[in-house]
Amino acid sequence: MAQNVTSRWDATHAAPWGPVARDTGSVSLSLVVAASHHHGRVPQAAVQALVELVRQRPPLILTGAGISTDSGIPDYRGPDGRRRVTPMQHGEFVGASQARQRYWARSYVGWHRFAAAEPNVGHRVVAGLQAAGAAGPIITQNVDGLHQRAGARSVVELHGTLAEVVCLTCGARLDRDLVQALMADANPGFVDRVTGLAEDGSRVSSQIRPDGDIVLADSAVTEFRAPSCLVCRADTLKPDVVFFGGSVPKDRVERCYDLTDAAAALLVLGSSLAVMSGYRFVRRAAARGIPVVILTHGPTRGDGEATLRVDAPLGPTLAAVADRLGVPA
Numbered sequence: 001m002a003q004n005v006t007s008r009w010d011a012t013h014a015a016p017w018g019p020v021a022r023d024t025g026s027v028s029l030s031l032v033v034a035a036s037h038h039h040g041r042v043p044q045a046a047v048q049a050l051v052e053l054v055r056q057r058p059p060l061i062l063t064g065a066g067i068s069t070d071s072g073i074p075d076y077r078g079p080d081g082r083r084r085v086t087p088m089q090h091g092e093f094v095g096a097s098q099a100r101q102r103y104w105a106r107s108y109v110g111w112h113r114f115a116a117a118e119p120n121v122g123h124r125v126v127a128g129l130q131a132a133g134a135a136g137p138i139i140t141q142n143v144d145g146l147h148q149r150a151g152a153r154s155v156v157e158l159h160g161t162l163a164e165v166v167c168l169t170c171g172a173r174l175d176r177d178l179v180q181a182l183m184a185d186a187n188p189g190f191v192d193r194v195t196g197l198a199e200d201g202s203r204v205s206s207q208i209r210p211d212g213d214i215v216l217a218d219s220a221v222t223e224f225r226a227p228s229c230l231v232c233r234a235d236t237l238k239p240d241v242v243f244f245g246g247s248v249p250k251d252r253v254e255r256c257y258d259l260t261d262a263a264a265a266l267l268v269l270g271s272s273l274a275v276m277s278g279y280r281f282v283r284r285a286a287a288r289g290i291p292v293v294i295l296t297h298g299p300t301r302g303d304g305e306a307t308l309r310v311d312a313p314l315g316p317t318l319a320a321v322a323d324r325l326g327v328p329a
Ligand SMILES: [Zn+2]
Pocket: 167, 168, 169, 170, 171, 172, 229, 230, 231, 232, 233, 234
């Protein structure tokens, strides 16, 4: 059932970034939030509201897995908000060599597909909005680097990046491509042997997870030689990402709070806000009276805080916004 929502972006909270001149005074917008029977279509009223938002209050952008699904990197959760796969847990990873062996075996096989993923229209529109002065910095919960590859700048990777590996014993940092090469040397022929061994009988290449992990049979994992640190030789190498149950470094959280406090508005793209690490910035913005706009397919935890809530397909909606603004997508 559709629901009428009135949104209001006033100019009292001017954006600290961007060269675009903004209207003075305030603009009120009435629009219809897309309801379930609109799924698959782009709601034009919502597009217009998003256009007004980025014109008048270039927002801080907060992105989640939903912006990368069109690049072939699936979400942990479906549109119903339910978890589809069990992600690696931080405690499990740091607590047992076997867990690290399992992670690296799966990640090794999944890396080719993960590394081959290309930015999609959503990433390109966000970068284009930034270039046009219609969007501020980006806080992303994704670890795939696709915003940067689309040309975005000022990207804070809240949950880290898969492109780097850190040693939990000595603190050494290694490039993921180097670790991939070390694993290839230590495990000749591994990918060929495990292809087709996925537990559910599906092809390995279709089972990649948002953190680069894949589904792999236990029998394949036990023969895998996990990488060890080039500096201290410990088998405690970890991708520089925050696993479920782990914490985001404090200075990174503070930086994101600062960005939120300075924002003219907060625009959430493709996140169900299920984890507190991203949701807390929505709460912060709402508490400070900063408009929160959520464009995500399916329900989100932040719906109660949202000034404007758009439940619509992300790529086509952003493409329509870009089209109205003359921003290349
Ligand atoms: Zn080390």
